[in-house]
Amino acid sequence: MPEKREDGALPPAVAGSLGETLRLNARHFGRSLGVSAPERTLSHADLYRRGHRIAAGLAALGVDRGQRIAMLAMNCVEMLEIYAAAEISGIAIVPLNFRLSPAEHAVILRDCRPVLLFFEDQYAEMIAGLRGAIDTLAHCIAIGSAPHWAIPFEDFVAGAAEAVDWPPFGDDALACILYTSGTTGAPKGCMHSHRGFRALGALMTAKMGLTASDRGLVTMPLFHMGGKAVQLGLHWSGGEMFIQRGFDPLAVLETIARERITVAHMAPTMIQTLLEHPDFDAFDLSSLRVIFYSAAPMPEPVLRRGLEKLGPVFIQSYGQTEITGTVLPARCHRLDGAEADWRHLTSVGVPPRGVEVRIDGAERAGAPGEVLMRSPAAMTGYWNNPAATRDTMRDGWVRTGDIGLLDEEGFLFLVDRKKDVIISGGENIYSREVENALYAHPEVSEAAVIGVADAQWGEAVCAIIVREPGSSLDAAAVIDHCRTLIAGYKRPRRVEFADALPKLPSGKIDKKALRRMRAAAGPSH
Structure with missing residues (x-):
């Protein structure tokens, strides 16, 4: 003692x-x-x-x-x-x-x-x-x-x-147990050591270029890996940290302007809400040099508005409670570049120094498979769950449960969660690809794709969409739009509309909750 x-x-x-x-x-x-x-x-x-x-x-x-x-x-x-x-x-x-x-x-x-x-x-x-x-x-x-x-x-x-x-x-002592969101089953406790969390602080500092002069805004909850990672980065660099109880767009705008915030962390849905705030242009946000976002690639219409209003300040990150992952730096957020630059907008980036990414079973660039990562900032295992630890961690590699691919330049693209792949008529359909097509429609504010039971095909693609304010977009128009962007068997066979989509604390759309809500509502017509 x-x-x-x-x-x-x-x-x-x-x-x-x-x-x-x-x-x-x-x-x-x-x-x-x-x-x-x-x-x-x-x-x-x-x-x-x-x-x-x-x-x-x-x-x-x-x-x-x-x-x-x-x-x-x-x-x-x-x-x-x-x-x-x-x-x-x-x-x-x-x-x-x-x-x-x-x-x-x-x-x-x-x-x-x-x-x-x-x-x-x-x-x-x-x-x-x-x-x-x-x-x-x-x-x-x-x-x-x-x-x-x-x-x-x-x-x-x-x-x-x-x-x-x-x-x-x-330094290998247990520092923290962060429980997963439980989107694919019961929550599991991810064990992080002092060494691993120090490595995470160093990685976050490198990703965002943090120094002791930075003033960081944390709106994501501090029980979640996203908020915790930014906090560790600000501590590692000696920066100043401003925290908010939760995400309030007006309070965020006021804080950035008043405190001359230089770095902020938000989910894409938060950034969209911020950009759409009626008083957005009334605030001086010129101090911002980085908006660090995670949970999902930014829909192109949102990214375009963000770049027009704030300049090249966006940095994307991909990771999980178990391990930090890739980063898409600000210089890759280009809307006026070559075809590869446009394609990289839907990527989640490249591994930073010290992080390794590979695709399980992929024999060539561009072939999809499960994303595996190795990093000094990885968890040491699941608390009180050796079976799950053995299933997830092998030879230092963490099996993410995400399906992705690496292009010729080593940029990582996510196509689905392993358990969210839709199998329709014997074909694998990745929800991310369908969602990217949906987001390309100017009247789609948010979209999620799930598989639903279908007597003929086994599963069918179901799209749940939040329309932009004032839109009268209907199902037929959505399907016609997708017809020009993706193969016929990938198009939604059912389209439903909602006022909002359920979210996890990370800002990700909660597909587990979405399936429950849809099941409770009964069959669609």
Whole structure:
């Protein structure tokens, strides 16, 4: 167990740990902003100091390395403080998806078996119902108003020592367990080490060209790999971080203009919403040099508007909770280049230095197969699930479950999730190809393609479309449009329209939820 320091000084961080990154930021950029939210801010020095104090509080409650703590909150400064405590102490942390149901949280908590849970007061009722079902949970700490059975967060911090001496640990120690979205089954806990997360911070810094002068905006949830990766990059580079509770387009525009934000991370659907905001042109966004987007290639109409309004600031990334992936740099986002430049707009990019990508079973460039990746930032395996780990990780390669292809220049193109491939009349149909054709129609705002049962063909292509405002686009026009772009057997046989499509926290369209919604609605006519 750690020992309390009598001199009041902060002990040195463990070499090679995430805590060491925080210590160096506190030393070199201590007066600069570490994290800012509308309600409060912390300098880099304050963040490091508060992290030590929370870590000391954990030690006083008997929490030790080898155990796990969990955290349930929307983006807030306290999340970064709790992350810092875990990174300093070497205690593994499990951030929870606040959008999950109580039953889904129960499954995850029983799997990771935390001894302590930090939670925001808005989730008190749900946590009260779960406490008895998690036999390892000894302590609950509430951010905000605390129920009688929980410790108030600020009381917990105020009552803790300034710091304690934590025993050394290796950089292969478990830092964090991030649970997958569960789009292809039950959520799995991806284990990430200190070494892997430091490598991810370095990769993010290289991808976005981050420096200590950057001011980054994080709107994606910090329990998700996207938001966490950007946070790690900003910490690795010593940059300043601004966080928002969630995505509010007006608040994003105001923050970029007021704080002179230089880098931002958003999903393509968020970028589209931002560009369509009626007050977009009223804000000075000239400070932006990078908009880092992920989850899916940007629809060309959205990309065109973005380039016209903001210039060549877009960088695309592809990855998963299990592993970071490729990047499509800003210079590849060209609408006036050669045919290859146009084609690369639908690519998810090339692997950065230190990352390898190959297509399983592909004997030539352009042949589709499962995407395999290898990276120093990969997970070390799935928590408490050796069978799934063996299925996914082989000889250092992570099987992504995505179907893709590499062109002659090594650019990666995704065509589908392995489990989303539609087999119609014996032919494989990749939903991404059909969706690209749909997005080429100017009156299509959003589109998703799924397979539905068909008596004649086994499966049929079903397109669910959100129309642009004021559009009267109908099914016949959609099918006629696709006829000019893709083969006949790939065209949608059914076209349905919706006001909105369900989304995951990453901004991706949630096809699992879409299938459930469609099944509940009954057969279409």
